Structure formats: C-alpha cells, structure tokens
Amino acid sequence: MDTNETFTLVPPLRLEGYGVRLRAWADDDLADLVALYDDPEMARWTPVASPFGPDAARAYLAGAREGQAEGRKVQLAITTDGVLPRGEVLLFRSGSDERDLELAYGVGSAHRGQGLAGRAVRLAAEYAVREIRPRRVVLCIDADNAASEAVARSCAFELTDEPPVRRVTRGREVALRTWRLRA
Numbered sequence: 001m002d003t004n005e006t007f008t009l010v011p012p013l014r015l016e017g018y019g020v021r022l023r024a025w026a027d028d029d030l031a032d033l034v035a036l037y038d039d040p041e042m043a044r045w046t047p048v049a050s051p052f053g054p055d056a057a058r059a060y061l062a063g064a065r066e067g068q069a070e071g072r073k074v075q076l077a078i079t080t081d082g083v084l085p086r087g088e089v090l091l092f093r094s095g096s097d098e099r100d101l102e103l104a105y106g107v108g109s110a111h112r113g114q115g116l117a118g119r120a121v122r123l124a125a126e127y128a129v130r131e132i133r134p135r136r137v138v139l140c141i142d143a144d145n146a147a148s149e150a151v152a153r154s155c156a157f158e159l160t161d162e163p164p165v166r167r168v169t170r171g172r173e174v175a176l177r178t179w180r181l182r183a
Contacts, residue, residue: 032084034054037060087120102137129181138180157180157181165178
C-alpha cells in the first residue's frame, strides 16, 4: 500500500462480491436503518444513538451524507440482493493516523450468523487497497467483542501491539484494540 499523507474518500456507486452488494443508503431505508440499529448489541458495540428511532435514523443519514460530501467517510448498506439492508460497512480516515483507513461494520440481529460482516469487510478492504491506497487498513475493536475479533481474523487482519485507541461513546470511554490488514 502507498503511504499517502491524506486521502479523500469518493464513494463507489456499488461494490459487489462474496455474495454481498454494498450500496449507498437511501431515504427509503429509514425503517430498515431503525430495525438494524435499535438493538442492544448495536448499542453495546457501536457509537450510534440508543434508543435508535426514526429521528435518530434521519440524523444518522444526514451525518453520513455530510461526511461523504466532505470526503471524510463512506457508509454503505450491506445487502445480498442490492435492496434490503442487512447491515452497514463504514470506511473513514482513522482518528489515530489520517494516513490509515479505518473500517467499521454492523449487522442487524435478524441477519447475524450468515457471514455478512466478514464478506462485507473483505470486499470493502479490497476496494480500499485497490482504489484508495492508504498506508494501512485498520479495524478498532473492543477486546470484549469476540464476534468482531473473529471477523477480523477471518478477513486477514492481525492484532497490532499498539496502545488501545480511546474513544468516548455515549458518555463512556471505550478502549479499542487496533487490527491491521496483513500486506
């Protein structure tokens, strides 16, 4: 991977592979977004509002579009058919080092256990390496989140020895371990 000082994220129209299709969120997805994120497990591991209702979904989409317009992040719905959102994968500049691209993901409770997160992360990571060429592609995962760590391992990420990344989520500090995509 190149060692770009900075990069701008330009969203792909659609990414397809590994039996998933990643696409931009649409206004018609609000109810599906609520169904995905108004979930105790999503609240436990992600920084989204909880409870997550229609107002939170509208604000979330507005923030996603603003971040995309500014070239800071891209948020894509995970689908298998190009229509029904089953989760989300995010690509954004790392807060720890802007030369790094961080991925984050979540899959709705009704769609877990199908390998969607791993397939979406693999597809997004390959896109990032090929098109964006950051210094590194990283995941930041809570050490207690065994499911996400399993996704990281299955997608060729390895745990680094870097100090934990500290973030504040809904008023509480979390410590996240950094995983990097193997070269």
